[in-house]
Amino acid sequence: MKILVVYSSKTGNTKKIADAIFEILPEPKEIYSVQDAPPPEGYDFIAVGFWVNKGTADNAAQKYMKTIKGKKVGLFATLGAYPNSMHAKESMANGKELLTGNEILAEFICQGKVDPDLLARMPKDGPHAMTPVRIQRLDEAKKHPNETDCLYAQNAFREILPELV
Numbered sequence: 691m692k693i694l695v696v697y698s699s700k701t702g703n704t705k706k707i708a709d710a711i712f713e714i715l716p717e718p719k720e721i722y723s724v725q726d727a728p729p730p731e732g733y734d735f736i737a738v739g740f741w742v743n744k745g746t747a748d749n750a751a752q753k754y755m756k757t758i759k760g761k762k763v764g765l766f767a768t769l770g771a772y773p774n775s776m777h778a779k780e781s782m783a784n785g786k787e788l789l790t791g792n793e794i795l796a797e798f799i800c801q802g803k804v805d806p807d808l809l810a811r812m813p814k815d816g817p818h819a820m821t822p823v824r825i826q827r828l829d830e831a832k833k834h835p836n837e838t839d840c841l842y843a844q845n846a847f848r849e850i851l852p853e854l855v
């Protein structure tokens with residue numbers, strides 16, 4: 691079974707998870723950023739990863755995901771919100787919808803530090819200003835993805851290894 695890992699990552703968080711997942715997948719396997727990825731047709735299992743942008747997959751990932759048809763797939767993502775939040779569940783559901791027509795075997799999502807440039811542009815007051823709750827969430831995000839996230843991501847994909855022979 692030919693395996694392909696494709697990730698979209700602006701600041702490296704999703705790439706870190708992609709590398710961890712790639713490590714435990716069996717040969718033959720290839721890994722690419724979405725910008726360099728080959729078409730999915732030549733592969734049997736595709737693990738695709740996105741960073742969450744406005745509650746769904748980022749644009750580059752979306753474009754690639756829509757080209758995957760009739761495959762066994764795994765989906766992974768990173769986001770600023772907590773991984774057990776409704777926002778994370780909805781973001782994952784939106785990601786899955788882009789993979790309609792494929793068989794999703796594994797999924798994983800975790801927090802990833804938010805681009806400091808974006809944080810610097812956030813309003814200092816008004817309805818979108820920082821609250822203590824948001825500051826706490828962003829502070830937690832700064833610590834991710836960490837080694838435990840990588841291990842959990844590997845475990846999520848390790849479970850499906852029997853299906854990848």
Ligand SMILES: Cc1cc2nc3c(=O)[nH]c(=O)nc-3n(C[C@H](O)[C@H](O)[C@H](O)COP(=O)(O)O)c2cc1C
Nearest residue numbers: 699700701702703704741742744745768770771802
């Ligand atoms: C423009 C932009 C939009 C974002 N939108 C969301 C969002 O809707 N929800 C969320 O939880 N995180 C959001 N984030 C945070 C990123 O999803 C998160 O930091 C992610 O780990 C970045 O991954 P990367 O390092 O692979 O690019 C956003 C970040 C940016 C820069």
